[in-house]
Amino acid sequence: MTARSKALDVWRELNDRQQGTLEVIFDLDQEAEGSRRAFAARGEWDKRPASEWRAIDFAHEPSDRRLFGWTTMQTRLAEKGWDNQGNGSTLAALAARDLIERTGRAMTFGVMHQVRLTRSGRAAARAGTADTPGGPRKAALNARPWQVLALLWAADTRGELLPWKHSLTIEKVLIDKHVPPLAEWVTTRGGAYRITDRGRDFYREHYAAHAAAYPDVQALHPDGAAAEPWPREADARLARLGATHQALARAWEEARDQQAQAQAEAEPKAATGYVQQQREAARRSLPAEAARMLAERDELWQATARQRAERAAADTVRLEELLHEAARQWAAAALRGFNAVVAAEDPLAVLPAGDGEEEWSEPRLVPPSQTGVHALDAEAGRLYAAAVGTPRKPRGPVPKKRGRRVQAPAPKPGAACAELALWLRRELDGGSLVRRLHPHRLTTGPK
8 A cells, every 4th residue: 555545545434524634634735845945046945844834723712803803724623613612622633643733823812723744744734635646746837837837838829928017937937047038028019028039948848747736737749639638619518508597597586586476466465554545544534446356456466476376486496497497407418528538539429419308318426436535536526426416424513603693595407417527527627637647648749
């Protein structure tokens, strides 16, 4: 068993709350490391030992947040719904597994409790949250400079300049750190940036490594759209199914709301308020003929309202069925596309080309294939289980966010399938999953 698989086993043994807390600590640890590296690049050296600069403020004692405020860790936990009285026992459980160390520092009023990741804790969090097989990948540029270089390349392929007036990323990284520079400033049309010949060569030579390292960055393939392992038509097909679902959801909501409004109009209102009571008193003072006309008009209004309510009710039932079908069709197509990417197959061979009547049959929701990336597989499995009607029970306490409780609206028909489809589409969008799982498919041809 490799060290990575051991670390992943440790992560899997944690319940949901413990995983969420360890992930927050890991994110803050990596942010501190990145900040220290950035300061060092500017010549500002932090001579403190790692035991100090890796320590993360957790909570102040005494814990009056109105007086002492929130720590960043408490804020991150609150966003996940984990910031409550169970924090202490959660940290104790992580410390007992040697995933964190608990420490503290003296404050003017009291003590600031701190936590610090251990090596095994960092390994477990990295294995559990990594978004690529085998962990992070290395590349010559960081994510932001690569994203900007991709924008410069895209503008160049359109015969345009990048119309930015000033960019620290371009000036400090793409120009100052490369000889010859990868980009340059031109004074044409008020000033803009463009990629240089060296930038074009660098983009082509290093495209595969950077696309694999930063799969969420949309970067055009140097050999053109035909060389993309994820065709744009696949995104278009999934987008059409999603648009159909969204249109049906709006139509269902409109019919449901119109039904409720018509039902309210069909029922005579009781004269409970002062204004209504005064109106009823005025009606009783009307002559018989005027009172009769008013009563007939009220009855007509109520009768038409009942007709509208009946029609809206029937439409709501039918639209609910169509919405269920559309959500399921969207999810089924997204699952087919997802599995095609995992198997390195052509997604266009399995995605429906249209949304005609033949596509509205009840499709089977095939289970998502295993990607080898725990974070992806866990989330895909959770959403799939909910979509097929067997939601997984949470491990450990359920997240509870602070503040006034607001009753959540009732879920829309097919909400679980739609949530699965939306998540899958985000993972597939623009070929992100291909770059994440199959970096060998990103190679470029000769110039």
